[in-house]
Amino acid sequence: MQRLGHTRSSRQQDHLLLTPDTFIRAPLPGMQRATAVVHVSPAMGAAFTQYTAEFEAGGVLGPSDAQRFVYVIEGELAVRGTSGEHRLQQGDYCYVTAAHDVRFEALPASRAAVIEKTYKPLEKKPPCILTGRERDVEPKPLMDDKDLAVRVLLPDDFDFDFAVNTMTFQPGATLPMVEIHVMEHGLLMLEGAGIYRLGENWYPVAAGDFIWMAPYLPQWFGALGKAPTKYLIYKDWNRHPLA
Secondary structure (H helix, E strand, O other): OOOOOOOOOEEOOOEEEEOHHHOOOEOOOOOEEEEEEEEEOHHHOOOOEEEEEEEEEEEEEOOOOOEEEEEEEEOEEEEEEOOEEEEEEOOEEEEEOOOOOEEEEEOOOEEEEEEEEOOOOOOOOOOOEEEEEHHHOOOEEEOOEEEEEEEEOOOOOOOOOEEEEEEEEOOOOEOOOOEOOOOOEEEEEEEOEEEEEEOOEEEEEEOOOEEEEOOOOOEEEEEEOOOOEEEEEEEEOOOOOOO
16 A cells, blocks of 8 residues: 555665565566566666566466576476476475576466576586475574574585575574675565664565665674564675676
8 A cells, every 4th residue: 555655665876675565567578477576687786687476377487598596485386398397386496597498387376586697607517407495405503593594595516606595583583793795685585574784774674575785785684573584595606706
């Protein structure tokens, strides 16, 4: 509901908070019976694009000229390619290289987080397609804090030039420090709520919100509420800063 021009969304030079009340939906080339909420792109200064794809039953995600990571938020997707068919349900994910011909089709109405990035090659290349289930990934505590669990969704090797993790905070858990680093982030809140420090600004955030963080942005998060908080987070990784 419109509240006389009020929103929690905020656009700053080095960060972006987008809340669902400001989302605009539009189809991308190749989409069928689907639309995208583009959260961040090079137009904002990011080196990647992230959007939420919203599918009707039978909706299709078009091809991409970039490598792609897809995480199912709700519903079920069929992933069809030369390696056969894979089914992705809530919490499942798929990585495909740009050159691999893969079709993503929604079975029931579905939503998925999609990350696309131009690949920065080394001597080796990542596998053409990789699928996984978040629930099958062993959670590891961040800096020995058992109340903050990290699940690493992509292999930690130099074939991959970005990382995607989920981070789950028990009520009251916080990042152990204010982080400042060379990586940029795309962050989608999946569950719960909390407070995010971005630069010198403090924002209440909740499930459904998206945050982009530029390199070297001071950042910190604390979970609020009586239930765990979880987000999906992207970062560029495994490449020299001069690459």
